Amino acid sequence: MKPISVDDLAGRLGRWSAGRGSLYLLLAARLRELVDEGLLPAGTVLPPDRSLAAGLAVGRTTVIAAYDLLRQEGRLTRRRGSGTWVSPGGGAAAARAETANPMFVNLLEPPDGVLQFACAGPSAPPPRLVEAQRRAVDRLGGDDLGYHPSGHPVLRAALATRYRDLGVPTTAAQVLVTTGAQQALALLTRALVRPGDEVLVEAPTYPGALDLFREVGAVVRATDDLADALARSTPALVYAMPSFRNPTGSSLSALERTRLARSAGDVPLVFDEVLADLDLTGAPAPPPTPGVITVGSLSKVVWGGLRVGWVRADAALVARLARFKAVHDLGGAVLDQFAAVELLADFDAVRSERVTALRRQHDHLCARLREELPEWGFTPAEGGQTLWVRLPGVDAASYAQVALRHGVAVLPGASLDPTGGSGDRLRVPFTAAPAVISAAVAALADAWRAFGAESTRRPLVPSMSV
Amino acid sequence: MKPISVDDLAGRLGRWSAGRGSLYLLLAARLRELVDEGLLPAGTVLPPDRSLAAGLAVGRTTVIAAYDLLRQEGRLTRRRGSGTWVSPGGGAAAARAETANPMFVNLLEPPDGVLQFACAGPSAPPPRLVEAQRRAVDRLGGDDLGYHPSGHPVLRAALATRYRDLGVPTTAAQVLVTTGAQQALALLTRALVRPGDEVLVEAPTYPGALDLFREVGAVVRATDDLADALARSTPALVYAMPSFRNPTGSSLSALERTRLARSAGDVPLVFDEVLADLDLTGAPAPPPTPGVITVGSLSKVVWGGLRVGWVRADAALVARLARFKAVHDLGGAVLDQFAAVELLADFDAVRSERVTALRRQHDHLCARLREELPEWGFTPAEGGQTLWVRLPGVDAASYAQVALRHGVAVLPGASLDPTGGSGDRLRVPFTAAPAVISAAVAALADAWRAFGAESTRRPLVPSMSV
Known part of the structure; x- marks a missing residue:
C-alpha cells in the first residue's frame, strides 16, 4: 500500500481538464487511464478527496464524484476512515472486463464454443482469395528489400486506377496502403488529433474508431x-461512414456528401468507406467526394485476414502518414498487397460474388428473426453486413450477457454509441452461412426467453450513485 | 501572419522542460515538433525572446538559442525589428529534409538509379520463401474471420516451441506476433514509455528504435x-541489441546478459534479437535471457517483405500489447504468418542458407574495401549484416552526400548515435550480391576521391552560431 502524494498524482494527471464535459468525468477518465495502464499500480493509496481537490483547484465534490465512479467500476476501493486505493489486480482486470471494447475483447479472448456474432466480416477466406494468393506468389522475386512504408508501388498504382475508373482523378502519390482500414484510421488519428482535441462522429458508429480517438x-x-454540428464548432477531425454506416446501415446521398464536405471547410473530414462496396442491390461504390479523406479496405469484400486497407488523400497528407507508418511498422505484408492487385483486376466479379452471398444471408437472417423473435424490431438493410435490431424496453447489454451464456456473442448498442444511447439496440451480422445464422437465431431466441423469465429485469439505464 | 500569445504557446509547449539536457535544446526540440506537425503553421509569429522567456520562467539566452537553432534548420525566420516567425512551407519541408531518419527517408523516397546501401536486409525474396508461401496458401480455408490481434494461434504455438527448443520454457500466451520487429518496438514503446520518461540505449544503436522513443x-x-548507467538511474525502458548490435556488430556474452538483466531489476529490459540468427560462424541464436523482453523477426533471416516479427514477454505484458495491436491494426496478415510457420519448421536450413550467403558477401565486401579504400578502418564482423567503417578525420555525413551523387546511398554514423558521436563512421551493409557490392565499393571509392579533392573539406563537427 504505497501512498501517492498530491503533487505526484497531479503530475501524472497532466492536462486532465483540457477536454470538454463535466470536470468529474474528465478527472475520472484520466484516473481510469492511469489505473488501466498500470501507472497507478494496485494498492496505491490516493490522496484524500479534500487534499486532491485543493491540489487540483477543483471543488471537493468533483473529486468525490470521480472517485465514486471508479469505485463503481471496480478500479478503486474506498473505505470510510481508511481512504481510497487502487483495487487489487484492479486495473488490468477492470480494463479487460469493462473498458476494452467488446468487439476487440471477442477477438482477443475468443470464448470457446460460442458463435462469434460480435464481429462482422466474411467468415472464411473465399476461393477467389486463395486463387489470388497463388498468383501473388508468382509475383515474388527480383531485387526488392520488401520495405514499402507507403505501400507497394504496384498496388498504389492499381488503387489510383480504381479511383480514376470511378471518375475521380487520382495519382499513386494520393494513396497510402495500410494494414486494413483500422490502421488507416490509426494513422489519421496520429497525424490529425491531439489530446484534448474534439473529434466529431455520428451516433452510433464504428466502435474501433472510437477507441482510437479515445486512446x-x-x-x-x-x-x-454532422453538418449542423459543424456549423457550431470546429473539431480537429470529423469521422463519418457515408455508405451503409456501421451499425445502422444508413447512407448519405451524393448531395448530402457534398454538403457535408462544404460545411467541414478546412476541418479534415474522413469518410470510412469500408462498407461502400456492399450495396445489396449490386450497385458499385460511389466515387470519392472531392476534398474528403477516404478510407477503404478489402477486409469486408474479400476477407479480414487479407490485411489490406488504404487512405486516399492529398499527396502531402499521404506523405505524412507514410512517415508514421515507416516508424510504426516499416510497411505491410508484400504478398497480401500482390493478392490485392490480383483481386482489384477482377473487382466487379469479386464484389458481385460477395454481395450475392450477403443478400442471401441477409434475407435468411430477416426471415429467422421475424419467425423466432417477432418482438424485435428492425429495418432490412440496404447494404453492409449488419442489422440494427431494437429490443423493446430492454437493456441490450444485459441481454447480450444472457445470449453469451446461450452460446452467441453479439454486440450491444451502447458499445457503438458514444452518446450513451442505443441501450436497447443489438447489432446482428448476416456474415455467417445460413445454417449458422439459423443456429444463432435459435440460441438468441432461447436467451430471449430466459432473459424474459428472469425475475428482476434490469432497468434500461444503470443507476448511478453520483 | 498570425501572432501566437505567450500563454497559448506555453500551453502548446506543455511539459517541454521535463527532459534532461540543456534547456535551450529541450525548448528547441519541442518547438521543432510543433512546427513539423503543423501545430505552429507557417507564418505564425512567435512571441519576442524577452516575453517568451518571462512566460516560461527561463533566461532570455535560452529562448534566443532555441530560436537561433531552429532558424539555422530553416524552420524559423528571424528579422531584426520584425521578429520571429515560422518559415513559409517551413515545417513540412524541413522535417522531410532534416529530421526524418535517413534510413526511413531512403525507404519513403527511394532515389532513382542509386544503389540502396542505406538499408540492410536480404535484397530479394529467397526461393525458400516462395516455396513456403505456396505451402502457406494451402493452409487457407475453413471458418476464420482472419482477425488475430495477438497473432495466429498456429504461429504463436510454433514460436513458443522454438523458444522451448532453445531451452527456455515458453507458452503461446507469452508470444505476440507483430508486423516485423519495428511494430514490436512500437507497441512496447506505446505500453511502457510516457512523454518525459528516460529511455536508456546503447551508442550507437538501431535508428528505427530511436525514432520511436523520440516520437x-x-x-x-x-x-x-548500460549496467553502469542502470546503477545510477531508473529509466522507463532499456533497449539493447545483445547479439551483433546494429551497427557495430558487437555482442554481449551470456554472463554479461545475465548481469545486465540483474542490474535492470524491475526496469523493463528489451533485447532486440533480430540479428541473433546471423552468426557468421553458423552458431545458433542464444536462448532468451530470463526476465528479459525479447524481440525477434524473420525479416533479416528470410526477407523484409515477410512482415513477421514477435515479442516474447510475460503473458500479462503480451495481453496488454495485444490490446494496443487490436486497436491499431486488428492483427497482421494471416498468409505471412502461415509462411512463417512453414519456415520455422525447417529453420536451421533457412538460417544456414542465409548465413552462407552473408559470409560470402561479408568477405567480398572486406576484400573490396581493403583494395579500393585502404584508408578506411574496420573490423571484420562476427555476425549481423553491416560493417562499421571509420573514415579517418572526416565528417561522414558530408561524405555520404557526395557518395549519393556518385550513386550509392549509405548511412552516416551520426544518424545511429544519439550521443552526437560516430561522426566519422559509416554503416556499410554486406546484404547485396557480390557483383553489386563491387559496383558500390567502386562508386564509394570514386566519391572518396571526389570528396578528398574538394577544396574545403568540411570540419568534423558542424559549427553552431549559438
Missing part, C-alpha cells in the same frame, strides 16, 4: 447531424 | 555501459 485523449462528440 | 516524447540517454 489519443480526444474528446469524442457524437451527433445525429 | 513518444521520451528522453533518450545513450551510454557505452
Whole structure:
C-alpha cells in the first residue's frame, strides 16, 4: 500500500481538464487511464478527496464524484476512515472486463464454443482469395528489400486506377496502403488529433474508431447531424461512414456528401468507406467526394485476414502518414498487397460474388428473426453486413450477457454509441452461412426467453450513485 | 501572419522542460515538433525572446538559442525589428529534409538509379520463401474471420516451441506476433514509455528504435555501459541489441546478459534479437535471457517483405500489447504468418542458407574495401549484416552526400548515435550480391576521391552560431 502524494498524482494527471464535459468525468477518465495502464499500480493509496481537490483547484465534490465512479467500476476501493486505493489486480482486470471494447475483447479472448456474432466480416477466406494468393506468389522475386512504408508501388498504382475508373482523378502519390482500414484510421488519428482535441462522429458508429480517438485523449462528440454540428464548432477531425454506416446501415446521398464536405471547410473530414462496396442491390461504390479523406479496405469484400486497407488523400497528407507508418511498422505484408492487385483486376466479379452471398444471408437472417423473435424490431438493410435490431424496453447489454451464456456473442448498442444511447439496440451480422445464422437465431431466441423469465429485469439505464 | 500569445504557446509547449539536457535544446526540440506537425503553421509569429522567456520562467539566452537553432534548420525566420516567425512551407519541408531518419527517408523516397546501401536486409525474396508461401496458401480455408490481434494461434504455438527448443520454457500466451520487429518496438514503446520518461540505449544503436522513443516524447540517454548507467538511474525502458548490435556488430556474452538483466531489476529490459540468427560462424541464436523482453523477426533471416516479427514477454505484458495491436491494426496478415510457420519448421536450413550467403558477401565486401579504400578502418564482423567503417578525420555525413551523387546511398554514423558521436563512421551493409557490392565499393571509392579533392573539406563537427 504505497501512498501517492498530491503533487505526484497531479503530475501524472497532466492536462486532465483540457477536454470538454463535466470536470468529474474528465478527472475520472484520466484516473481510469492511469489505473488501466498500470501507472497507478494496485494498492496505491490516493490522496484524500479534500487534499486532491485543493491540489487540483477543483471543488471537493468533483473529486468525490470521480472517485465514486471508479469505485463503481471496480478500479478503486474506498473505505470510510481508511481512504481510497487502487483495487487489487484492479486495473488490468477492470480494463479487460469493462473498458476494452467488446468487439476487440471477442477477438482477443475468443470464448470457446460460442458463435462469434460480435464481429462482422466474411467468415472464411473465399476461393477467389486463395486463387489470388497463388498468383501473388508468382509475383515474388527480383531485387526488392520488401520495405514499402507507403505501400507497394504496384498496388498504389492499381488503387489510383480504381479511383480514376470511378471518375475521380487520382495519382499513386494520393494513396497510402495500410494494414486494413483500422490502421488507416490509426494513422489519421496520429497525424490529425491531439489530446484534448474534439473529434466529431455520428451516433452510433464504428466502435474501433472510437477507441482510437479515445486512446489519443480526444474528446469524442457524437451527433445525429454532422453538418449542423459543424456549423457550431470546429473539431480537429470529423469521422463519418457515408455508405451503409456501421451499425445502422444508413447512407448519405451524393448531395448530402457534398454538403457535408462544404460545411467541414478546412476541418479534415474522413469518410470510412469500408462498407461502400456492399450495396445489396449490386450497385458499385460511389466515387470519392472531392476534398474528403477516404478510407477503404478489402477486409469486408474479400476477407479480414487479407490485411489490406488504404487512405486516399492529398499527396502531402499521404506523405505524412507514410512517415508514421515507416516508424510504426516499416510497411505491410508484400504478398497480401500482390493478392490485392490480383483481386482489384477482377473487382466487379469479386464484389458481385460477395454481395450475392450477403443478400442471401441477409434475407435468411430477416426471415429467422421475424419467425423466432417477432418482438424485435428492425429495418432490412440496404447494404453492409449488419442489422440494427431494437429490443423493446430492454437493456441490450444485459441481454447480450444472457445470449453469451446461450452460446452467441453479439454486440450491444451502447458499445457503438458514444452518446450513451442505443441501450436497447443489438447489432446482428448476416456474415455467417445460413445454417449458422439459423443456429444463432435459435440460441438468441432461447436467451430471449430466459432473459424474459428472469425475475428482476434490469432497468434500461444503470443507476448511478453520483 | 498570425501572432501566437505567450500563454497559448506555453500551453502548446506543455511539459517541454521535463527532459534532461540543456534547456535551450529541450525548448528547441519541442518547438521543432510543433512546427513539423503543423501545430505552429507557417507564418505564425512567435512571441519576442524577452516575453517568451518571462512566460516560461527561463533566461532570455535560452529562448534566443532555441530560436537561433531552429532558424539555422530553416524552420524559423528571424528579422531584426520584425521578429520571429515560422518559415513559409517551413515545417513540412524541413522535417522531410532534416529530421526524418535517413534510413526511413531512403525507404519513403527511394532515389532513382542509386544503389540502396542505406538499408540492410536480404535484397530479394529467397526461393525458400516462395516455396513456403505456396505451402502457406494451402493452409487457407475453413471458418476464420482472419482477425488475430495477438497473432495466429498456429504461429504463436510454433514460436513458443522454438523458444522451448532453445531451452527456455515458453507458452503461446507469452508470444505476440507483430508486423516485423519495428511494430514490436512500437507497441512496447506505446505500453511502457510516457512523454518525459528516460529511455536508456546503447551508442550507437538501431535508428528505427530511436525514432520511436523520440516520437513518444521520451528522453533518450545513450551510454557505452548500460549496467553502469542502470546503477545510477531508473529509466522507463532499456533497449539493447545483445547479439551483433546494429551497427557495430558487437555482442554481449551470456554472463554479461545475465548481469545486465540483474542490474535492470524491475526496469523493463528489451533485447532486440533480430540479428541473433546471423552468426557468421553458423552458431545458433542464444536462448532468451530470463526476465528479459525479447524481440525477434524473420525479416533479416528470410526477407523484409515477410512482415513477421514477435515479442516474447510475460503473458500479462503480451495481453496488454495485444490490446494496443487490436486497436491499431486488428492483427497482421494471416498468409505471412502461415509462411512463417512453414519456415520455422525447417529453420536451421533457412538460417544456414542465409548465413552462407552473408559470409560470402561479408568477405567480398572486406576484400573490396581493403583494395579500393585502404584508408578506411574496420573490423571484420562476427555476425549481423553491416560493417562499421571509420573514415579517418572526416565528417561522414558530408561524405555520404557526395557518395549519393556518385550513386550509392549509405548511412552516416551520426544518424545511429544519439550521443552526437560516430561522426566519422559509416554503416556499410554486406546484404547485396557480390557483383553489386563491387559496383558500390567502386562508386564509394570514386566519391572518396571526389570528396578528398574538394577544396574545403568540411570540419568534423558542424559549427553552431549559438
